[in-house]
Amino acid sequence: MEEEAIAQFLALTGTRNAQYALDLLRAHQGDLESSLSSHFAILEAGSPPPLPETQDWIDADEEPLEDPRREQDPEFHRHGRHTSEDIESVPANLTTSREQFGLSNTLMPTSNRASLTSLFEPPPGLSCSLPFERASQQAANAEMWLLVNIQQAETFACHLLNRDIWGNATVGEVVRSSFVLWQRDENHPEALRYRSYYPFNAFPHVAILDPRTGERLYVLSSKVLSGKHTGIDVEAVLDSLTNFLERNDFVQRRAFRQEASPFRAENAEDRDMAWALAASEAELTAVDQLGSALDNHPLRHASRIASRLDPVLNAERSLIYQQDEEFRASLAMDRAKEESKKLEEARAAAEFERRRLDEESKLQKRLRKQDVLPWEPPAEHPDSTEIVVRLPGGSRISRRFSVDNPVGAIMDFVESQSELDEGSYDLLVPIPRTVFADRTQSLRSAGLGRKAALVVQERV
Structure with a gap:
């Protein structure tokens, strides 16, 4: 086990000194994540600790793990420790990001950090980028299960999951054929909302949901996903996914969980039969909501089936x-109310815009009428006539015109000072009642002398 941890430490950090790796691992009781954190903290401080001058830690029947620089560099051999060049030249094949452990990257070249990020990212195109509800709808339409993965940047196993599991070709083929993978970081708003509906305690979190009902059917065991020392077991993850697919058909779901119509045991004989059935299914992986390490144990199967036969639990x-x-149903009503509110607001905005355009149109019309009004002669001009017009609302307007101007000029004046449209009213003299219908008739020929009073009457 120590040899595997040492090999992984050397691969992840790029260092060549196996004794240095073993010292850190033993100092942290074999925990790889803590050892990596200490390694980067040592680099941040400026110098790694001195290494022992002997190799007493190697078992007598094992070959020593030599560092090639011991023969090439006398100074390295004499001191038995890293030189300043070792500290400053962070290896180019470094495969983990120091931000994952809350450490600074000031000593890490930008190109190396970029390679680390790409190494631990999920394969492009495997994860669905849609919001949760749309991803569920996509999975339901495709008759596929929704595979949820919530990650935590500080947990090294989450990055191993991207690299070793989702990056595995066989796992990727299984996921693409039967699942829609929806992955989010724990701090993403949708991840927080998911966790409020589906509580869990460990990272990485991987669960299988029925996209049609939202029911969480399966949670991968935290032991399988822990990645301690040797990384995440690809075979264990594949077994979990394939066993679930064998036991659950999307169209005609054959799942153990049937909470909507719980099965009740009538007597002890039925309970004993359930225990016997569970023992015969020991090779199948049971649904484990708590991420238990006992997924494949027959007693675990029996315990679950027995719990299904408990009337109290079924009632709960x-x-x-x-x-x-x-x-x-409450969420659906809230969404309906929100949609209705948005629709009403859209209608109000459309009505406001219609009125604004209508007012603007009327203003432009009045301005155009003002532009075509003839010259207004002074009062003492021999051809001047003052026209007073009473509008339908009772207000009065007046202006001087030339007796040679047409009756249409008075109509243009009325339309420029009111909201009346051409053809919607009659211009007339009340007594004797005379209606001026010809816009081209001159004021002189119409009998309008030095001063005249006219009335505007709207047409019905």
Whole structure:
């Protein structure tokens, strides 16, 4: 086990000194993450600790792990420690990011950091970038399960999951054929919302959901995903996914969890039969909501089936199912109210815009009428006539015109001072009632002398 941890430490840090790796691993009780954190902290401080001058730590029947520089560099051999060049030249094949452990990158070249980021990112195109609800809809339409992965940047196993599991060709083929992978960081708003609905305690979190109902059917064991010392076991993850697919058909779901219609045991004989059935299914991986390490143990299967036969637990499950349905109905009502509110606001905005355009159109019309009005002669001009017009609302307007101007000039004046449109009213003299219908008739020929009073009457 120590040899595997040492090999992984050397591969991840790029250092060549196996004794240095073993010292750090033993100082942290074999924990690879803590050892990596200490390594980067040592680099940050400016110098790694001195190494022992002997190799007493190597078992007598093992070959010593030599560093090639011991023969090439006398100073290295004499001191048995890293030189300043070793500290300053961070290796180019460094494969983990120091930000993952909360450390500074001031000593790490930018090109190396970029290679680390790409190494620990999920394969492009494997993860769905849509919001949770749209990803669920996409999975439901494709008749595929929704595979949820919540990551934590500070947990090294999360980065190993991207590199060793999602980056594995076989796993990728299984995921693409039967799942829609939805991955988010723990601090993403949608991840926080997911965790409030589906609580969990360990990272990385990998669960399988039915996209049609939102029911969480399966949670991969935290032991399988821990990645301690030797990384995450690809075979264990593949077994978990394939066993789930064998036991659950999307169209006609054959899942152990049937909380909507719980099965009740009528007597002890039925309970004993359930235990016997569970023992015969020991090779299948059971649904483990708590991420237990006992996924494949027959007693674990038996315990779950027995719990399904417990009337008290079934009553509680039925209550939870009912509460979930009520909550979903409440969410649907809230969404409907929100959509109705948005629709009403859109209608109000459209009506406001229509009125604004209407007012602007009327203003432009009045301005055009003012532009075509003839010259206004002074009062003492021999051809001047003063026209007073009473509008439908009772207000009066007046202006001087030349007796040679047409009646249409008075109409243009009326339309420039009111909201009346051409053809919607009659211009007339009340007594005797005379309607001026010809816009081209001159004021002189119409009998309008030095001063005249006219009335505007809207047409019905």
